[in-house]
Amino acid sequence: MPSGGWVSADVGTSLLRLGGSGALLIGGCAVLVFGMRWLLGELLRQRARRRRRRALPRHPERHPSPALAQRRARHPSAHHSTGPLPVSPPQTGPRPVSRPRRPIEVVAADLRRLTRELTVVTGGGPMTRRSGLLAAYDDVLVEAAELLEVPEQLTTQPAAAREFERRRLLALLAARGLVVGD
Template sequence: MPSAGSVAADLTTSSLHLAVIIAMVAAGVAVLVWLLRVFTGQRQHDVAAQRRAREQADRPPRPPAAPATRFMEATPPGPGLAPPRRRPAAGHHPAGRRAPGTGQQRAVTPAVRRPLQLVAADLRRLTRELTTVPGGMPMARRRGLLAAYDDVLVEAADLLQVPHRLLDTPEGAREFERLRLLGELEAAGLVTG
């Protein structure tokens, strides 16, 4: 044993102090890491993952699932059996499109018509919007309003069975046909103003 005050004694004491300091720093870092995991929620995540792993280990294993019938062609057939073949659906094209002239044809359903009151309200609203068009309105917006107005006029004429040529009239003479059709609709009893 080295005597007190010797170089060996000082070296042993300083080594012991150094080991204690390193152990304390390591313990402090471990505590800081643990606190950081607790505050960020990683600790709860780890505990939940361990719990799920234990629960899965306690459950009996699931039986293997039966192969899907759609992919039976990919599974090898048993001994002496031919692989199952898919039959194309009747009346369908091989690429998935419907073959023309085969199978049932769709029944044509008549178009659902709006009530005359709603059509008249739309006509009054569009008439008001067209008469109060501001001077700086973009031309695309004005053309859109006129197209909507024409559609509603045609719809009202179809509901009241008033003959019209609005859709066949060229763009330059369409304004006259609009006025004529509006007069016919008013004569048929539609309130447009």
């Protein structure tokens, strides 16, 4: 039977070996985790670079952007190979857009319908639906203001101040006799 000193020395040595092995295992796992994070980060960055490259047109002359195509179409020599067109006198302002006027009853019905639809849109719903409804609502409000000859500034206001202008326009339209609420 070994003496007491030998048993405690053997236990101490085995505990030291066990602790060292555990430390090496933990250190190896940490290096493996950091290596995987780095590798995955590199892979994600490469994927993002490939997506950006695919998004850009490779041959801009073959596939021009819509804006470039419009500029080329508007250029005077774009349609005539013999040379530029004769220069017309400059216009004094933007051309007025003439659209057919709808009856005020139809415009009021659209305004009431859009008001109902805007109240139904939930706060957690898609933002694109709400912004699309607001854009349509603004168009119909401007149309009603034009029909009833109410001065409006909705189209010139920044997005933050449009709600106040909408309320002002609704009050003026109601004062002119337009029934907006059901």
